Amino acid sequence: MYSGRSGNMDGQSRWVLPLALLIGVVIGGYLGELIGLLADMAEWLGFLNWFNYGFDFGFSSPFTLNLGVVTLTFGITIKFTLCGLLGMAAAALLSRKL
Numbered sequence: 001m002y003s004g005r006s007g008n009m010d011g012q013s014r015w016v017l018p019l020a021l022l023i024g025v026v027i028g029g030y031l032g033e034l035i036g037l038l039a040d041m042a043e044w045l046g047f048l049n050w051f052n053y054g055f056d057f058g059f060s061s062p063f064t065l066n067l068g069v070v071t072l073t074f075g076i077t078i079k080f081t082l083c084g085l086l087g088m089a090a091a092a093l094l095s096r097k098l
Helices: 016-041 043-052 082-097
Strands: 054-058 063-066 071-074 077-081
Touching: 016 043, 016 077, 016 082, 043 082, 077 082
Parallel strands: none
Antiparallel strands: 054 077, 063 071
């Protein structure tokens, strides 16, 4: 039975899933931060702190390359939280529905 999708992806549909995952992790990360702030402000919301549980990885301080004429600074830190990962999962499910 024909599902409406071809075997090879065209240029537009190739970017749907990565873009949805990026949007999902950003929104989920912001929601995790917001929930963490609300849990800090109100004691009875303290049980929601686990949404903001996660870890960071990357460079703790930026790497600087001084070439005399030009100075380049490189650095990246990625923070994964439970709420961000839940946002990625929700975005992946929603993008599959599209």
